[in-house]
Every structure is written in structure tokens, then in C-alpha cells.
């Protein structure tokens with residue numbers, strides 16, 4: 001992969017569509033636009049042009065836009081072609097683009113990678129953009145957009161600034177003192193600033209919920225065979241996803257459906273009924289069911305009216321759901337009683353799930369949305385605590401300053417201000433082509 005190549009890719013989804021947007025970025029953008037569209041229009045205006053191939057043959061009628069760097073998304077010269085979204089049209093235009101020298105299809109995330117490398121967006125915003133593209137529910141969309149708009153990045157930068165000021169004070173104190181210990185007044189000032197940071201970090205770290213909201217809550221439906229797990233999955237998904245039958249042991253594979261509960265993302269997983277079996281396929285299904293239940297945020301243990309034989313698997317959280325309430329509603333051993341067949345009790349179950357989700361997601365405005373952020377902030381927190389400890393014990397200023405520097409570096413990782421090649425590869429490869 002060469003970073004001075006000109007890259008291109010469809011930015012809209014694959015498959016037949018009315019319009020397909022093709023993005024081009026890099027030094028060759030202007031020449032390509034001149035050649036295939038017969039000229040370069042005024043910047044950032046959409047104009048209608050006939051696109052032509054290498055022999056001058058017409059390829060399509062398209063809206064084209066010229067977006068010179070550095071005021072573009074990538075910071076480089078960019079072109080957008082809004083062509084017709086037929087498969088043959090797209091193939092013809094992409095082929096014509098590939099024929100230009102030093103011009104090649106973009107790799108996954110390469111446009112955004114260039115935007116980052118050219119200083120157009122920091123790493124936390126890049127992640128916000130990735131999350132926005134992946135957002136499936138309203139709460140996820142809001143969280144991703146606020147990160148894209150720079151809420152986390154700005155907070156991290158402000159903290160880093162604070163830390164660097166404390167560091168400057170410490171370093172100044174080195175010049176004042178021969179013995180290498182900090183003059184009293186300065187020491188108190190540095191400690192005051194570091195304590196304020198420590199308290200802010202503790203508050204943000206305690207918030208939680210952001211990572212959960214990004215990934216969604218996982219709810220596993222478990223229970224004895226024929227408890228009505230697959231029927232309940234279909235009811236929650238509002239479509240016919242899993243096979244339902246009176247035969248015990250129908251479901252073998254894990255079947256996962258992403259549901260939107262009032263804007264909250266919840267993945268519901270149907271599993272094989274738990275029982276001893278001599279059938280190796282069913283045994284494998286049961287093993288998978290148990291393993292998934294153990295990792296789930298919440299297990300719904302489904303209890304059919306005909307009996308509660310079988311024990312629930314170990315789970316972090318468990319709700320007992322009595323099924324087939326239309327057949328028998330006298331049971332008292334359940335948290336909720338539902339009939340997926342008649343819909344009875346379903347509103348109550350949905351409410352319970354919503355409450356569980358809300359508890360897991362917190363207020364929905366958590367600053368940290370990835371383990372990466374949490375780990376960086378925890379490292380900064382630990383370094384600040386050590387620095388405060390050293391200050392109190394009147395330890396060597398050089399050591400204190402080094403801890404403060406570590407804290408600043410850890411915060412810099414949130415916005416990508418430090419050397420983070422490996423992290424970048426991981427992050428950008430999760431993007432789709434054309435982003």
C-alpha cells in the first residue's frame with residue numbers, strides 16, 4: 001500500500017441502486033476529473049457531466065464534485081462521482097479509474113486513515129465515525145455522533161493540557177532548587193492540579209455503560225427442550241427466524257437476532273434445549289448453549305408449564321420466564337409469565353428487558369466507549385496517583401515528572417497523538433472500503 005497513490009472506491013453500498021457515489025482521493029484527482037469529465041468545475045459544487053472512457057466513449061451521465069485539499073475529508077484533493085448505480089455502469093467507471101497511472105482501489109478504511117494522518121480528525125473521532133456507520137439503534141447513533149463531534153477527544157486534550165501545565169511547574173521547580181526537591185508552594189500547586197485530575201478521571205471511569213451501548217446487551221434464551229425458546233425469539237424479533245416445532249430438540253445452533261428495544265440495542269440468542277442426549281449433534285448444541293449463557297449479560301430461563309425439570313446454567317444475571325401462559329397461568333415460580341402465542345405478558349417482559357438494558361447502558365452519555373479508552377485513562381490515573389504519592393513523600397522530582405509525563409502520554413493515546421501504528425492497523429481495517 002502506497003500512501004502517495006490516488007485511491008478510489010464506491011462510498012455507497014454494494015448491489016444495484018439508483019445512485020452510486022464513487023470517491024477519489026490523492027494527487028491524481030484533478031487530472032482524472034479533467035480527463036473523464038472534460039473539465040474541473042468550481043470547488044464543492046455538484047455539476048452534471050458526461051463521463052468518458054479512455055477512447056472518449058461515454059460511460060455515464062453523472063453529478064461530479066471537485067473538492068481540493070486541504071479542506072476536504074481526507075485533506076487531499078478529492079473528487080466525487082455520483083453515477084447511476086447499475087452494476088455495469090459502476091464496473092465501467094471503476095475500470096476507467098483503474099487505468100490511470102498510480103491510481104488504485106482503496107483499502108478498507110483508507111480514506112479515513114488519510115484524514116487521520118493529515119490531521120483532519122483525531123483517533124477518537126475516527127472511532128466515532130466507525131461507530132456511527134455501525135450504529136443500529138437510536139441510542140448508539142447518539143453516542144457515536146457525540147464522539148464523532150469530538151466530545152471525548154476534546155476532554156482528553158483538555159486533560160492532557162492540564163497535565164502538561166503541571167509538568168511545566170515541576171520542571172520549573174527543578175531549576176529553582178539545587179537539591180532536586182520541589183519548593184513548598186509549587187509542590188502544593190502541582191498536587192492541587194493533579195488531585196483535580198485524579199477526581200475527574202475517577203468520575204469518568206465510574207460512569208461505564210458506553211462500551212456496553214456500543215456492543216449492545218446480549219440476552220440468551222435458555223431452558224429445557226420445548227420450553228418455547230424459539231417461539232419467544234420469533235416474537236421478540238417480530239419475524240420467523242427460528243424453526244418452531246413440537247419435537248423436543250429442534251434447535252441446535254445458536255441463533256442471534258439484533259433487536260431495537262426503544263432505541264436500545266439488544267442481541268437475543270436462541271439456544272438448544274438443555275438436556276442429556278446421546279445424539280452428538282444435540283450434545284454439541286447443548287454445550288454451545290451453556291457456554292453462550294455463561295458469557296451473556298442476561299439469561300432468560302424459560303420454564304414451560306409442564307414442569308421445571310433442569311437447572312439453569314450459571315449466569316451473570318437471570319430472569320425466570322414462565323412460558324405458554326395461555327395454557328397454564330397458575331404458576332408462581334417465575335419473574336414474568338408470557339405467552340408468545342397470544343402475546344399475553346409480552347409488554348411486561350419487554351419492559352423488564354428495557355430496564356435491564358438501561359441499567360447496563362447507564363445514562364447513555366458516557367464519555368468512554370471502548371476498552372481502549374478505559375485502559376488509557378486507567379493508566380493515566382495510575383501514573384497520577386504515583387506522582388501524587390511521590391510528591392507527598394517528597395520523592396525525587398525527576399521521578400514525579402516522569403510519572404506525570406506517562407499520564408500525558410496515556411491520554412495522548414486516546415486522540416492518537418502518540419506512536420500507535422499497530423493500533424491504527426487494527427482500527428482502520430474494521431472500516432468498510434470507501435470510508
Ligand SMILES: Nc1nc2c(ncn2[C@@H]2O[C@H](COP(=O)(O)OP(=O)(O)OP(=O)(O)O)[C@@H](O)[C@H]2O)c(=O)[nH]1
Pocket residue numbers: 223224225226227228229230231232243244245246247248249250251252271272273274323324325326327338339340341342
Ligand atoms: N400454547 C402455546 N404453545 C406454545 C407457546 N410457545 C411455544 N409453544 C409450542 O411449544 C412447542 C415448542 O416450541 P419451540 O419454540 O419450538 O420450543 P423450544 O424451546 O425452542 O424447543 P427446542 O428448540 O426443541 O428446545 C411448539 O409446539 C410451540 O408451538 C405458547 O406461548 N403457547
Ligand SMILES: [K+]
Pocket residue numbers: 225226244245246247248249250251
Ligand atoms: K421444539
Ligand SMILES: [Mg+2]
Pocket residue numbers: 229230231242243244250251270271273
Ligand atoms: Mg428451539
